[in-house]
Amino acid sequence: MTDLSLTDLAAGTVVKPGDPEWDAARSFHSGIGEPTVVVRASSVDDVRAAVRYASSERLDVMVRGGGHSAWGAVPGGVTLDLDALDSVSVDGTLVHVGGGATWGAVAAILAEHGLGVSSGDTASVGVGGLTLGGGIGWMVRAWGLAADQLVGAQLVTARGEVIEVNDESHADLLWALRGGGGNFGVVTRFDFRAHALSSVVFATLGVAGDARPVLRALRDTMKDAPRELTVTYMDVPEMDPSAPGGAAITACWIGDDEDAARAALAPLLALDGVTETDLGVRSYPDILMDMPAADPDQPMPGFVGGNTLLADLTDEAVDRLASFREANQASVLFLRSLGGAYGDVPQDDTAFPARSATWFAMAGAFDIPGLVHDDNRPLIQAEWDAIEALGEALYGNFTVSTDPAMVSRMYAPETIARLAAVKRQWDPQNLFCRNHNVVPA
Structure with missing residues (x-):
């Protein structure tokens, strides 16, 4: 099969370097790629043609949906853009x-x-x-x-x-x-x-002071919480006036029962330093965040850290996570509760790892000149590595690394x-x- 098989596709479907639409076609949500060719598929037949072409030319295929993946920045290959297949x-x-x-x-x-x-x-x-x-x-x-x-x-x-x-x-x-x-x-x-x-109850609780008692209480609260409730904890640095820093707990309760949601969150609201800043009924689409696309003129800094799926949010894990955030001024800490239906699925029923995990944790320092230096970068990574060692597996969707070694940290050998x-x-x-x-x- 030759390149003529691709030129048989509809005008605008195949975009190559030098074409007027090249810069737009190779841009994705997280950056700008350097593929050999971009195929904007508008049908399953377009996908078949692109795959057969890539196979015949021995080109890798990078499938693009939302475009948040770091793989879009790897040069070469066929970028297969599925944006039009959105029914x-x-x-x-x-x-x-x-x-x-x-x-x-x-x-x-x-x-x-x-x-x-x-x-x-x-x-x-x-x-x-x-x-x-x-x-x-x-x-x-x-x-x-x-x-x-x-x-x-x-x-x-x-x-x-x-x-x-x-x-x-x-x-x-x-x-x-x-x-x-x-x-x-x-x-x-x-x-x-x-x-x-029909709807959800969405709550935001402000958090001030030492994170440790809050995280321990969050862990204990979620052990017996109704499955309708899922929570996150996030502590972020103040990056600019439009993105205020600080710690907060956000919670989503399935349904419109505000009293039930508030009752489930009551142990947290009783803590010193925790305040209710917002709680109300929302439509589910309204609670999904909008993330701005990457700005080529202001690239995101590197990230020194990682993520892990924890069987339990132990006191040691709490202390290490809180200490990591305290020790690194420009760092982020994120946790999401698991358990419930997530843990009901037997480990062998899907390829996804760590079904015994009850928490997902992520922490990392932004690699900003003046805040992270060559001599302390390995120390920050070592801090994270000690935290990851407490977990069962890495969650691939939450890493921007394209290192092939990540796979061995994501799945057990038998998987x-x-x-x-x-x-x-x-x-x-x-x-x-x-x-x-x-x-x-």
């Missing part, structure tokens, strides 16, 4: 979502039907990347991961064939798609089982072996390697 259709509680859709648009359409799918925190994030990587969202304790709500998919294989994936057809592949990333093909349609959702066997069956040449890559067995 959403609802059949009862079964929801069919195009591979290029973003969660904000999906949530808005589902809200019209009184439905919801747990989908992360950010409106512009792509359905594909979040789901294939697992998807820890606001309803994770009630409904599990986004991947746990995935019941089927339409996928274009490395051979350019279109297959339907579900529990009855290619069950091994569906297992891999539930947390194994984009290693196995291009998902052009996701099928989710949605849940009844990697099983993923590698599925990879060998569906992508033996490793065409789909622009991800947290599992090498074919």
Whole structure:
């Protein structure tokens, strides 16, 4: 197959260096890429043609949905832009979502039907990347991961064939798609089982003073909290006047019962230094954040730290996390409660790791000249490494690293072996390697 196969596609579908639309085509939410060619797919047939072309030319494929992935910055290869494949259709509680859709648009359409799918925190994030990587969202304790709500998919294989994936057809592949990333093909349609959702109660609690007693109380409160409640703790530095710093607890309660939500949060509100700043009924789409696209003139600084899935938020973990934030002026600390439906799923039922985890934790220092120096950068990383050692696995969706070694920190050896066997069956040449890559067995 030659390049003529791509030029047969509709005008504007294939964009190359030098074309008028090149700069726009190679830009993605998190930066600007340097691919060999960009294919803006408007149909499944476009996807098939792009995959077959890439295979014939021995070019890697980078699938782009929402464009938040760091893999878009890796040079070369075929960038396959699925932005136009963004349809959403609802059949009862079964929801069919195009591979290029973003969660904000999906949530808005589902809200019209009184439905919801747990989908992360950010409106512009792509359905594909979040789901294939697992998807820890606001309803994770009630409904599990986004991947746990995935019941089927339409996928274009490395051979350019279109297959339907579900529990009855290619069950091994569906297992891999539930947390194994984009290693196995291009998902052009996701099928989710949605849940009844009229509204949510969303609360913000301001936090002042020592984080340690607050985090211990948060841990103890969530041990017996109703599954309707999921919480986060975030402490961020003041970066500019539009982004005030400080610590806060945010909470999402499924439904419109403000009294029940406030009762569940009562142990936290009784703490010194914790105040209720906002609590009220919202539509689910309204609580998803808007994240501005990257500004090429003001690139984001590096990040020294990481994330981990913790079986328990022990006193040692609390102290280390709080100390990390205190020791590094320009650093961020983020925690999200797990458990509930997340932990109901047997470990072997999906590729996603650490089903015994009850907390997700992330911390890191922004690598800003004058605040982080060459001599203390390794010390900061060592501080984080000691925290990560307390956890069970790294969550791939929350790292911007493209280091191949990340995979061994994401999955247990037996899971990697099983993923590698599925990879060998569906992508033996490793065409789909622009991800947290599992090498074919």
